[in-house]
Amino acid sequence: MAALEQGEKKLDGFTNPFGGAGGNGGDQGKLFSSNSLIPPNKLAEFGGRRFSVSSESMNPETMGKFEKKVIPKSDQQMERIKKALENNFLFSHLDEEAYKDVIDAMEEKKITAGTEVIKQGAEGDFFYVVEQGSFEITKLKEGAKEPVVVLTLCDQGSFGELALMYNSPRAATVTATTDATLWALDRVTFRRLLMERTSGKRKLYESFLEEIPLLKGLELYQRQKIADSLESKTYDDSEVVIRQGDVGDCFYLVEDGSAKVLKRPTDSSGNPSGDSKQVGILKKGDYFGELALITNEPRQATIVSDGKLKVAYMSRAAFNRLLGPLVSHFKKYSEQYK
């Protein structure tokens, strides 16, 4: 429930896997057009070249006729794809038809250890979902001599969306470190069915996430992955967001407004009893709901909107995957809870 101190950059126990910050070059300001999703000082993180979200595919109405791609698959393959997509937020919003179109268009790729699936600087052709196997993502940063590892994936996750979304060169190199199986989605289907929402969400949450003290030490790409996993919800005055004693399944960030933190004393078996007392107030940029996810214990407090409240929330799976490395930070700050 605590906010980090303003400006805090160092995250306890957290090794930022995303490497150094983006560059900030000469005339890049001119390149930040109204349909570009990347601020000028972040261009280097996306290959350092000019690009913008192509209006051609942002609006399905103007895209012309879409030839659906159908790659025949066995029932067993269908089941495997569905499992691989299950925990991937990029696919969670698709309606039945779009979901079927995505599955139809996917192509199985068996990869041997050592294969370079994507090369930094190359043109983008496919977006990949990992079914099984490990991958190392490396990046040669501007002015650096050697590439650095920015991310590793093991039996889950996806990559290769940036070049397709921004018409930019591949921003990093992706190499299989074990034999692996991927599901590849072609550029046209990706842009048609997944890009609008993905880029929209990343844009929607970008400035909000940038201002959250907890996430300030992260890089743009990592915050974008967090944005993929978020949904927003609004509450009127005095509505309960989470209730002390309940099982917890989500983590929350205050997007707008404020909320009261109320706590009831607990009896010998840990059940809330007696009158609740206000022990804190949460404002924009604060987080709550982390304790139950970390400890697997019931909610330790009730959170109630104090006037209109807007929160962004993510599932337990997303929390574990994206914020798991911050667990020691969360634990340390929870010691301050009254």
Ligand SMILES: Nc1ncnc2c1ncn2[C@@H]1O[C@@H]2COP(=O)(O)O[C@H]2[C@H]1O
């Ligand atoms: N820090 C990072 N910067 C850029 N791309 C990254 C980073 N970490 C992982 N990636 C992924 O690596 C992919 C390389 O191809 P793309 O640029 O199409 O999309 C990129 C992302 O999906």
